[in-house]
Amino acid sequence: MKVKRVAVIGCGSIGSEVVRAIEEGYVKAELVALYDIIKDKCVELTKQLRSQEPRVVSDLRELMTEKPEIVVEAASQDAVREYGEEVLRGGASLVVLSVGALMDPNTLNKLLKAAEEGNTYIYVPTGAIAALDAVRALRRVGFEKVTLRTRKPPTSLKLVGEPTKDLSKVREPTAVFRGKASEAVKKLPFNINVSAALSLASGTDAEVEVIADPNVRRNVHEIEVISKASRITVRVENVPSPRNPRTSYLATLSAIELLRKLTSPDRLIVGT
Ligand SMILES: NC(=O)c1ccc[n+]([C@@H]2O[C@H](COP(=O)([O-])OP(=O)(O)OC[C@H]3O[C@@H](n4cnc5c(N)ncnc54)[C@H](O)[C@@H]3O)[C@@H](O)[C@H]2O)c1
Structure with a gap:
């Protein structure tokens, strides 16, 4: 199976851990781009990487030129509203962490339409809960x-x-x-x-x-x-995430697990 190309929006507490999971090979993917409104956060993160060489981009247009197949949004509800359609229409599936944005029917409908046009998918990790x-x-x-x-x-x-x-x-x-x-x-x-x-x-x-x-x-x-x-x-x-007390660590792990599933060659899938 070809290794999937992944980009991450938001180099904060969740985004950084997702990047580390790819770097360590726990998620088998190629990290192609990182984007954050605070560019330095991505730059600092890339300094810790050895096996991956993502491009730190300045905007979404640049991110999409790296042709990601999956974009992980770990930024904010605004980010989902601002970039979601372009990502999905541009041929990348979107993993949404700021899932509150999808409670607005207008936003959800726009994203679903873009996903249909781009033949892509919106994935919501279970997050900080179970069942x-x-x-x-x-x-x-x-x-x-x-x-x-x-x-x-x-x-x-x-x-x-x-x-x-x-x-x-x-x-x-x-x-x-x-x-x-x-x-x-x-x-x-x-x-x-x-x-x-x-x-x-x-x-x-x-x-x-x-x-x-x-x-x-x-x-x-x-x-x-x-x-x-x-x-x-x-x-x-x-347990709250060490880097952001508002975020539960399980939410980060859940996002990593979803990404692992989306990029894995495993033939056994457990759980519906
Ligand atoms: N689904 C869940 O269960 C769950 C659980 C916890 C957090 N979250 C959500 O996930 C998101 C990320 O959480 P976190 O703890 O990593 O937050 P964080 O504050 O540690 O990191 C967010 C990063 O995104 C960047 N950012 C914010 N808006 C942006 C934009 N419009 N464009 C580009 N970059 C932007 C910030 O500069 C920051 O570096 C938040 O929206 C949070 O509410 C979801």
């Missing part, structure tokens, strides 16, 4: 309930818009958001990608509660899904 395979399977029978409750240390949470709250002063568990996933991804765009992945997997706009909890040191996600076929409760306690 999305079962949730997807249950779609066939429908759902009575799809909820996510997330607890994070207050300093790991970043709320945007009104009302702005100084979460560093929170001394007891405090709900900072209750509502639909489509709203959660706007209010907490850096935190609650899991709610978007759960919603996309279930085909519903999940009910979400986010709690700033000074008693927890891990990012805790609890999913409850009730359907005719199964009742599923999942609790995942994630």
Whole structure:
């Protein structure tokens, strides 16, 4: 099997680990390009590489001239909106980490159209949670309930818009958001990608509660899904990523695992 050409947008905590996984051969791929609005982040990263020689590019047009077959977006919701269509229409499939962007039907439809025109795919890693395979399977029978409750240390949470709250002063568990996933991804765009992945997997706009909890040191996600076929409760306690406390390390590992699957010559595929 020919080694796939991969480019990465965003050389932050997730992007850097993805790059390292390729460098170490854990993901068998050729790293052809890196892009970040802060170019130095990519430049610094390439200094640590021996087996890979990606081009550090200044914009998306340049990135696409390297003819990647897979582009990993590990940047921001804005990046998905700004570059997603061009990537997909230009012949590369897109691994989306900032999955909150896909909760906007307008954005999702544009990307799906571009993917169809480019004969490419949009891949969403399971991310910082588990059991999305079962949730997807249950779609066939429908759902009575799809909820996510997330607890994070207050300093790991970043709320945007009104009302702005100084979460560093929170001394007891405090709900900072209750509502639909489509709203959660706007209010907490850096935190609650899991709610978007759960919603996309279930085909519903999940009910979400986010709690700033000074008693927890891990990012805790609890999913409850009730359907005719199964009742599923999942609790995942994630260690924050050493480089970005808002990101759970499992999300990074999940992205690496997806990329490994997409680039692997393995003939045995486990999990739906
Ligand atoms: N799917 C999940 O489960 C999950 C979990 C954690 C984080 N995330 C999301 O993944 C993304 C990356 O997370 P991270 O922890 O690596 O963040 P990070 O802040 O460590 O790194 C992001 C990098 O992207 C760059 N960037 C931002 N906007 C850009 C743009 N428009 N164009 C080019 N570069 C841009 C930044 O300069 C930064 O270097 C975030 O959007 C985060 O919310 C998803």
